Amino acid sequence: MFGDLMGMMGKLKETQQKIEETKKRLDTVLIDEQSSDGLLKVTLTANRTVKAVTVDDALLEDKEQLEDYLVLVFNKAIAKATAVNEAELAAVAQDGMPNIPGMDFLK
Known part of the structure; x- marks a missing residue:
């Protein structure tokens, strides 16, 4: 019994390390919108950190239009980045889950 518990704890620690590595890798995955x-x-x-914003000069003439564009485009980019982030982290977490009897509903 304790061997199983120690094995599960080791697997959880390994999974946590993989999650941290995945988070670091997601800092290099770029989402363009x-x-x-x-x-x-x-x-x-993919960790939702802004890396670049490019605004055409035509938008600089209309502050309200620029603000609308910023909201729309950032929301689309954030949604895409969140989807990538969650999918990647879920895959790592799912792979690293120990086999606990009665917990198979998570799969």
Whole structure:
């Protein structure tokens, strides 16, 4: 029994390390998003850190339009980055889950 418990603890520790490695790797995964007309472009990491924003000069003439574009494009980029982040971390966590009787509903 204690051997099983020690094995599970080791597997959980290994999984935690893999999760941390995955989080670091997600800092290098870039998500690009742009407005439908290409006037605004943003780049985020899969950990949702802004890396770049490119604004066409045409948007600088209309503050309200620029604000609307920023909200729309950032929300789309954040949604994509979140999906990538959650999928990657879930895959690592799922792979590292110890086989605990009665907990198979998580799969």
